[in-house]
Amino acid sequence: MQRRTFLVVDGDNLRLCARNRGENLAWIRLLRYLREEFAADRRELFVTYRDEEQLEYWSRICRLALYYFSPYKVMSDDAGALRGYPDQCIIDLIWQNMHEYDRFVLVSSDRDFDSVLRDLHGLDKETVLITDRRHESEWRPRELADHRVELAELLPHFSLTHPQPELPVAYAS
Numbered sequence: 714m715q716r717r718t719f720l721v722v723d724g725d726n727l728r729l730c731a732r733n734r735g736e737n738l739a740w741i742r743l744l745r746y747l748r749e750e751f752a753a754d755r756r757e758l759f760v761t762y763r764d765e766e767q768l769e770y771w772s773r774i775c776r777l778a779l780y781y782f783s784p785y786k787v788m789s790d791d792a793g794a795l796r797g798y799p800d801q802c803i804i805d806l807i808w809q810n811m812h813e814y815d816r817f818v819l820v821s822s823d824r825d826f827d828s829v830l831r832d833l834h835g836l837d838k839e840t841v842l843i844t845d846r847r848h849e850s851e852w853r854p855r856e857l858a859d860h861r862v863e864l865a866e867l868l869p870h871f872s873l874t875h876p877q878p879e880l881p882v883a884y885a886s
Contacts, residue, residue, distance in 0.1 A: 723821035724760035
């Protein structure tokens with residue numbers, strides 16, 4: 714029996730982590746890599762925008778990413794009103810699908826997800842967390858996930874700022 718994989722990318726958190734490391738992401742290459750690496754049956758990308766410039770940026774990324782991630786969620790965040798809302802949408806989506814998938818891959822360094830990771834662990838679901846080590850003092854992702862991939866090891870391979878060769882598939886399986 715083949716395991717079913719659900720992959721969720723917290724786009725805002727990933728963009729923030731990349732920016733804090735001085736990287737500008739090659740989003741399409743990264744999304745393609747994640748899809749192929751984890752052989753995900755379902756893929757979700759969540760992003761928010763605060764102004765027309767960000768809306769145009771995310772709309773362009775999402776149109777190009779449709780082949781790799783579908784559906785995606787782009788939400789307006791006027792004056793920061795949605796702070797935390799995309800995270801809750803991700804948590805709700807994972808909870809709704811807990812019994813349909815065997816493995817959950819989450820790309821985020823946000824500690825808001827620790828409760829859903831604990832629930833998945835309690836159901837003996839395999840979990841993979843792609844996170845930034847810089848946030849580990851705030852929470853302990855190693856205790857919550859079966860496998861952890863360090864974001865700092867992935868980002869340089871998907872950087873427009875400091876390009877390096879793209880990783881081969883099967884890096885983190």
